[in-house]
Amino acid sequence: MAYTPDKPKLAESSDELRARIPGWGADLDPKDRPSVPKERFDPGASEARWEFPARQPEKWPRERSNEHKFLTPVFGTACPPKGLSGAMRKHAYRAYSEGRAAHWLLLLAADRVDTVESTLRSFVSTRPDNPITETGVLGEFTHHGLSSRLRGQRADRVHHPLDPIIVAAPWVLAGALAVTVVRRAAHGRR
Template sequence: MAKIPYIRGVRPGVPSPEELRARIPGWGVDLDPADRPAVPRELVDGVPDGVLWDYPDEQSETSPRERSIEHAQLTPVFGTVAPLQGVAGAIRRLAYARFSEARAAHWLLLLGADRVESKEHLVRAYLDGRPDDPVAETGVTAETGTGTTSVTSRLRGGRVDQHQVLDPVVIALPAIAGGWLTWRVLRGAARRAAGH
């Protein structure tokens, strides 16, 4: 008997079909197989007879991997090249452990983890002495050798990229705010050290 990663039967915390029908208008409209064109391709009771396929050998799990709560187990082969780490990893583990992939909370937590990870990398770049260059990231320095200055090319119409108005907000403002916050923290630490 082949193993199927989806859990069958009753799962804790999952509402019954009757509760869902009462709560969500139109829930379950696709339950009738006549209304579902993909029904012949779905595996209801595992691998059907006549299929020339064996369940592959399972990869060993050396460290806990995240997986959807809809799945009873990991797929036979899974990626290990980027293990979860740091605060972003903890947020991603929470998203997979608590919320179904059908819930917005699952995906919002994953998006939030991406933002946290980008800030973690930004802090790491500062600590390593190789901070990002906000001016170069706007593309201004790449436009200087094109025969027009970056200012005239941005003021003239016909540009494909229309984000130049947002560049100072998206690129420069976080760098300025981060620098100001760092200055405030260091100044406060220096005052406390001098006063004690």
């Protein structure tokens, strides 16, 4: 038994396990295993016409796990790393292996930073985000939002009080920051 001074029992032999557990070891004999033909190495079975697949060109240095020798032959290019969030992602891949919690926590934090960067970027564009139409708030009033939230056994009912805070907080903070900047600029001119 674990955590006691007693000597642990030795592992049971195959015969003892087979006698105690019905069907134990049924797949030990290769002829009884359905996957054995797939496990045999037969280069002609795959019908591949290459030794190693053609590699996709790397237009910029991609983030990659430090456990892998090289980048996979095909990879996504839809969202290149940029800004502070991109630097955080690159650091997560460069400094920590995928088995470490710090790697994944940094990637999660980079996602949150990316949303803030995107919101701030929308403020300086010619078409800023519209939180009223783009978050579905109007649907709450036109498609029975409140009654659907209160009726039934919805799993997300616990976080309903937090939804307005999560959606509105970035906008309120950005507005407060803008007011502070304008006030300081106006105060500096006096």
